[in-house]
Amino acid sequence: MKTPRLLDGQLKLRHLVLVDALVRQGSVVGAAAELHVTQPVATRCLHELEEILGVPLFERGPRGVTTTVFGEAFAEHARAVLAQLTQAGRHVAELADADRGTVVVGTHLAGSNVLLPLAITDVKAEHPHLTVIVREGSPEALLVELEAGRIDLVVGRLTAPSDEQFSRHKLYDESVELVVRESHPLADRVGIALSDLAEYPWILPSAETALRRELEEFFARNSTALPVNRVETTSFLIVRKMLLETDTIAALPGLIAGEDTRIVRLPVSLDPVGHSVGVTFSKRRTLSPSAEILKKTLYEVSSDIDREGRAD
Known part of the structure; x- marks a missing residue:
């Protein structure tokens, strides 16, 4: 034709x-x-x-x-x-006037509860009139929004290398932990086996997420069935509320797990389940001055996050 x-x-x-x-x-x-x-x-x-x-x-x-x-x-x-x-x-x-511009950032669970808030705080301290708009979504949905130019960059787990369309830059590695509330019956136990967790309710990531697939593989490697009594969600607000109010067990990124003293880690290793947190942006267009400010700040803040997932 x-x-x-x-x-x-x-x-x-x-x-x-x-x-x-x-x-x-x-x-x-x-x-x-x-x-x-x-x-x-x-x-x-x-x-x-x-x-x-x-x-x-x-x-x-x-x-x-x-x-x-x-x-x-x-x-x-x-x-x-x-x-x-x-x-x-x-x-x-x-x-x-870059200080009066707008930057739209997409985020999902990893990176959204520590890295991004710290970066936004630093940006607003230096540029109080710069507007930051945060949009949450699944990694797949955010990439569509990024491609369409409705968001400037994405902060969260990196699930693929850079390609012709997107540039992905690693900021730090983060472990995934099994966590419960501090008053949970298992909170003070040592030597917990994976089979000991079967009688409790669980919160798992949604089926389309990379973390969910990795958890399924972890259970399979340990010849253990996926928990039947479970809720599936990627909303941290729901996860946090259920953790604090019930005997639910959840798998969360280490940074998030360490931010609330009422949530404690269980001594059950999920190794090698973990991920790299980073920033993703489009190769097909230049970042605006406002987006460049946030990107630069994300790099600075991430360098202050230590191996245990705590901000200095």
Whole structure:
């Protein structure tokens, strides 16, 4: 097929915005609602784009739309263009006054309860008018937001090396510990075997997380079934409340486990379960001045975190 001519004036920004919304919403109705247009307008806009490209971008079904191979490829480029334009506007504004800019950071459990708050505190001390927006989510969802330019960088566990799309920089290594409340029946026990933990309720990470897969492998290596009485969540607020109020056992990053004196570690080694905490950002665009300030501070704060996961 002939290469579509996308710079002859037919392709509009609204086409790129619609594709991004369709991929995230999974339906024309949802995309139209997000963009505050009617469904016929959204449908007509999609037809225009498919005519320009000469290929179908989405397959229509009773439950919505799914991307074709063409749609997946075009959506990736559309997100990159939109991200660059968003960044361009912010970059120009922040060159005039970086202290009054905005940085949007995504985070998940590892790194979110110690490293990021300390870094934000230091940033605000030096730049009180710089706005920091924190968005929580799964690592996978945050990478989509990072690709689309809706967040500037991600702080949390590194699950892959740098690639063509993302640059990943390790800040420190962190262990994973089994923890309970200080009044738990096992809190003062020594020589605890994994089988001793079976009668208690557990909190495990959600099935799609890397830590969950590693814990499943740990149980399998030790010929022990995954706890049946369990709650699955990545919300630290829920984990913390349940730990303090019940006899639940949870697996948490060492930094988090060491921050609350009411939560104690069990003498059960999860080695080699652990991870590297770091910062991830897009290779396809330059960080704004505000994002550079936060990135630099994250590096400085992480250097002060010692091997036990305590901030100096």
